[in-house]
Amino acid sequence: MRQVILDTETTGIETRDGHRMVEIGAVEMINRRLTGRTYHQYINPERHIDAEVVAVHGIDDAKVANEPVFSQIADEFWAFIEGAELVIHNAPFDVGFIDHELNLANQRRQGPALGPVRDHCRVLDTLTMARQMHPGQRNSLDALCKRYDIDNGHRVLHGALLDAEILADVYLAMTGGQTALSLDAEASAERKESSAASEGLSIQRLSLKPGALKVVRPTEEEEAAHAAKCQAHSLHWLESATPNA
Template identity: 75%
Template structure:
């Protein structure tokens, strides 16, 4: 399955008020493995970016003054996401902005219009997923990083590509794959039962390439002890079989 984990930064909260996308970041996974393909683009929103929004993502008018407008990047971006499952934190926000941008263009690709996004892509909202896994708790991206022990110390400002990479780690942790999971020892049986909510998971992303994994071979003494234990188990199995015959 092809998935695109993505995020956008915008000039404000609601596209109905004339707000636009200023940055798109996305990473590709196929069958839950990172392919190395990413999409990242700053966009000139053709309008002023308010100071309170700049304080969140650090993107001001000057930074995007010479960037392409959305119409210039729409085809390339659409080709990257079309047909994939989009994994987004608070998906209605990002999808709403994407639909607004594509709708303004009234463009077509291979005879079909670009958008609405949900007619061409599956959409998975990790915020909804997190609320189901951790009801009554904070489920912002920062909160989930803390809960799953994912390093986001380099995340000073919001940034679409950085947030996408972090969200990819969070998504894999929440769905239990392609990460190294170490279950902390519970201090009581009640805590062990509560572990089903994943609160006790410590997550570390694996970045080893083939050939880097270190193999530690047993010593002669360890090998002899292992063989003796295997032989003992084999004898016990024959004794039980003969007794039950």
């Protein structure tokens, strides 16, 4: 299965307010293994980037002034994601911006229109998955890194490619935990057996099959001895129970 773990950075929260994408980062995974293929692109949003947003991702007007606009990179980006399952944290946000950019790009291009995303890609939202797995807890990317013991100390600012790489590790941890637990349990059992052996103890696993036990019946002499023993006990009980005259 081909998956693309993806993240975007934008000029703001709402496309209806005229906000645009300024960065896309994505990594490719096939059969739960990273292939090394990535897609990373800064984008000129054709508008001013507010200071409060720059404080989050560090991308200001000057940094993207000479970058291509989205319509110039739309075909290359689309070729990277088309047909894959997109793994995104808070997918409605990123998919909404991608579809918005595709709609604007389609107005400038000739040929078949690109998008919408959900008509050509499966979408898996890791935020929804995390909320189902950890209800009532914080499920931001940073919180999940802490929960799954994933090092994100190099993440000072948000960055699309860096966040996509971190999300890939988080996704694998979230979806592979049961397998890891099973392996840990087997390893623990092996360690216990090894410890017992080192202390001179022997651990044996017995397997009993139904009907395998042999029935041994008493001999006539043994039956006679048993009857005499029972009679002697009965007489002793009667004598002790009879009151003195």
